Structures are given as structure tokens and as C-alpha cells.
Amino acid sequence: MEYSIGIDIGGSKIAAGIIDRNGEPATKKVFSTPQGTRDSILLLLENIIFSLTETANFENKQLIGIGIGTAGQIDFYNGKVLSGTPNIRDWNDVAIKDILSEKTNLPIFLDNDVNVIALAEQQLGAGKNIDDLICLALGTGVGGGVISGGNMMRGAWGGGTELGHIVVDMNGPACNCGFNGCLETYASGTGIARMMREKILANHRAEYNGLAYFKHHPNEITSKHVFNFMLAGNEDAAEVVDQAIRALSYAIVSLIHTFNPSIVLLAGGVLQDGEWFIEKVRSKVASLGIQSLVKPVEIRAAQLGVDAGLIGAAMQSWVYRNNQKFSFDRS
């Protein structure tokens, strides 16, 4: 049986494992992301690869490659982080593939964290065997991955599908990406918290102890608080969640008009356990847009949960091997 090393590099932790073709981890380890310079992260990656390779050898497991997922804009073809995320220090212009290739003979694949989630879901999860799907990950920010015609949509150097940064309102609030009115300013954890903060600061009443507290500590509001207030009946919170769902639905319809997908997958922490959230998105999306395109599209929750990034990272070793052009290998 063949195995792949998967590594999922996040702002707070790095998950790594030896994964089989069915996404089952034979070994899995989680580390805190080093908070120093890139060198401290690269050193940890080297150690992870060394140790997992040793483990695989000892257990007589055949490794076929190393797949890595990380936030930021990735030059997939050259295995390089071009511009990373503010959540990982010093994570710009890092030639991961070149650097790690000096330490291993295994092929190395590097992709954006949401692209690998989309890949995991398409290989093993809610989008299994579907050639045209869009994956939106709603977390601190909003990330996107698109599989179109059976291949990952990448663009000129792999910087595409920054789907959190498509406009839904050209008169909308500034986004830290340099644009304004982006999907992310409404439907991310940060965006939901911002909208609630604005409402609380503008509201002179304080119906709930919690809201009164946040009036004095506005920066402590998270999207989780907003959902809890909504569930407790707070109207401001309900309006904020409605606005997030509305913006998300407009973005999804635009993306359906753009990509003509069969399914749209929603992933990420903002969803919580919220099938109700997805049901509201479904119902809003169904009321909008070009019906021949919108109607056949299923909107589903991603299935693979917190391990999706790790599994998708590892899957790269199979789908891209024997394939110079990086279209999927279906063998």
C-alpha cells in the first residue's frame, strides 16, 4: 500500500501525518507553529519529514510523496509561498519546495490551504468524484478553492480563487486586502464580529448583560458570540447573521454564474454545527440569479472537518504524480 506525508501549516498549529489513499492517517502529530522567523518553521518541517520518513521506513510503508498546504498565495508550479498570511510570521517569498528538496528525495507538492481542502473533499468527501465544484472556507477570513473540469483552477501562477475577495458591494466597507465590499468583510468571522461591534457601539440600549459587557470591550466580540446572541433572540445579532448570509448568497450566485459548478461546499469554523445556516444560504441562493445555472447546484457542508487540510495536502502526491501539467491523474 502507498502512503503520502501530509502537512497542514496553520497560524497556530502544524498538523502532519502519514496518510493512505483513503485519507486514513497511519500516524498523526500536531505541533505549535513556531512564532519566530521562517527558519524556525522550515526547521520544524525538516524534522517532521525526517521523523515521518523514518517511521514509514521502520513500519515498511512505501511513501510516494510529500504534500503541504499553507495559507497565502502559493506558486504551485514552483512550490513557493509568494505572500503568506499575517497569521504566520515571516511567511513571504519562501521557496519551500526548493529548500525541503535538499533534505528528501520524495516529490514535494505545495498548495494553498483551501485548495487542498477542496481537493480532499473532491477525492474523499462531500464532492467525491465531482468534476466541477466550488469550496468556500469561512473562518477568520474567507478562502476559496475551485475544481473546474476535473482540474484545480489555478490561473497564471496559482494565485487565483481568492474568493473571499470578490466584491458583493462596491460601496461596502474597506477590506484589509486593499479592496472594499469583499465577501470576506461580511461572511468571515472577522466580518461578522465587525458588523456586530458596529451595531453595539451605535446602540444605546443594552438588552443583554453580554451586550453591555461588549459595549465596553468591543474588540472581544467573536462570530461565535454573535451566533449565540442570535440564538438567544437578539435582533441586532439576527440582522448581522442575515447580512452575512445575504452577502454569502450573492457571492455564491456570482460564482455559480462564473463557474457553472455542480456543487458548492461550505467549510470552516464560522458554520459551527450550523446546518440551519447552510439551509438559509440554500434558500436565499435559490431566490437569485439565472435559474438554469443556479437551480441544479447543490449547496453542501464539507465532510472532512478539521483534518480536511491534512488529508488534502497528502492527496496531492497521488493526484499530481505522473503529471507534468498538474491536471489530475485519475489512475
Add this chain to the structure above:
Amino acid sequence: MEYSIGIDIGGSKIAAGIIDRNGEPATKKVFSTPQGTRDSILLLLENIIFSLTETANFENKQLIGIGIGTAGQIDFYNGKVLSGTPNIRDWNDVAIKDILSEKTNLPIFLDNDVNVIALAEQQLGAGKNIDDLICLALGTGVGGGVISGGNMMRGAWGGGTELGHIVVDMNGPACNCGFNGCLETYASGTGIARMMREKILANHRAEYNGLAYFKHHPNEITSKHVFNFMLAGNEDAAEVVDQAIRALSYAIVSLIHTFNPSIVLLAGGVLQDGEWFIEKVRSKVASLGIQSLVKPVEIRAAQLGVDAGLIGAAMQSWVYRNNQKFSFDRS
């Protein structure tokens, strides 16, 4: 030398020709689009194919295929118009490839009118040899075509890249597609005329004879009038053009974030001879969005003009032959 029959089906005319690999027409004919049922159009298509095939035989020209472009949502894989344009009567659910295949042995390719313009420009025009480009055609409506990773972006059944119908303002005006705040409601000929009409009807002054006339004949306003009034110094017209450019720029930035293209091509009658228009779009786009993605993108005018549709239709015979998966044949 090899030739392809190209046919460009528009609302008012149908252009057809025998085209060589360099896009040169050996023969070109233009017909009025029959205003009856689909059968009258299909009969004309049969006659065109019969007559051009005879001509090619007589002149000893080797035909390798027939490529057709038409407005509407096209099932490229099955050569079928799914839902056409209101500008062509009875143009829904027409299995063009099946119907015409009974009359010819040549392979037939059918695609959306803007996809074939994008293809023409990528093969022979302003996007020559560029693997990642977006083409926006600003006419009565706004159409889009995207070549990504060297292949036409199609989606599940070829209905993708309805780029006139991505949202730029979720609080914006209704679009006849069923959505609202679409790019098309601002940057199409129809959208520009609508915005001007609203301004004229709301404005009690009438600085220009032309504006006074249109106050009584609001439905006669066209985008060409708006550009002329703007050039004559009318402030309302200048605001309308600014709004069109602003919406177009927001849409282009969203599309750059989505597709990571190398170039964006602007085509269509709304541009007139307007390099000044494109220059304004360039300058607005440059001020927005994620700089690593936006900065390297060139925004260019399409080069092939009114024949782009005809040429691109014909090019299909070369780029898709020997290619079951309809990715481009580069031989």
C-alpha cells in the same frame, strides 16, 4: 492548406466564411438572421454549410470542420443551445450539432459567442499564446469568456463565465437575468442608457437640446448618446460613464482575484474607439484589490473587431480536434 467553416449567429445577422488557420477569410458572406422560428435559422445554416462546402470543393480547399458561435447558454459538449438570447427568436433547447450532423460529415463545434471571441483573441489577437486571460464583451449586454491554464473555462455543462452577471452591488438595480446589481446593469449599453434615462427624468433642467428631446423620448437613449453628451461636457453623462467604469473596474478586480489571469481583454461596441475608456478602467483597477494579483495584469482592447466571432467560431475546428476532453490541441 486546411480551412474551417466559421459561422457567427447574431440577433440581426449571421456571418459565415471559409477561414484559414491564420484567421483569413477565403470567402465571407453575411445574411440577415431569419425572424421566424428556429427552423428558418436551421435551414439557413444548412444552406450556408452546403454552399460553403461546395465552394471549398470547387476551389480544392480542404475543410477540417465547422465552428459555430451563438449567444446564449451553450452545452458545448453536446453542441446544443440550452437557453438562447431574447434577440434570436425560438432559440432555446436547439440541438444544433445533432441536427446539422445529418447534413455534413464534418465535425461540428458550437460555443457561446463570447467564448469564441476569447478563443479568436487568444489564437490570433491581443491574447496570442497567453494561457490565462479573461475577455469581457461590452455590448447590449455584457458577456464573458475565460481561458485558464490554456483551456476554455466551461464548468459542468458549459454554462459558465456569465461574467455580465456577477454582482458588483447587492443593493443594486434588478437585472433581467433574475439577479440584481450585476455588472451588466452598469457597464452594458443597456445599463448605461438606463442610468442616463434615470438622470434625465429626475433632472428638471435641460441644458442641451438633445437632453430636452430625450426627456420626452427616454427610451431612445443609447450608450452612444451618453458618450457623445459626456464628450460635449454634460456632467450627468460624465457621472454615468464614471459609474459604468467604476462597476466594470470592481468586476475586473473580482475576476482577477478569482482567475489570476495575465491579461484582461475588453471587446464590444460600448468601447467605441475608446482607448480613453480603457485607460480609465486601467487606472481605476490599479487602485483596487490585492496588489500581487492586480498589478501584473494588463488590460487591453481586443484586436480582431467585428470579425472576432466569425474567426473564433472557425478556430474551434483546430483547437478541439483530436481532443476528446476539449482541452486545446497545440499541434
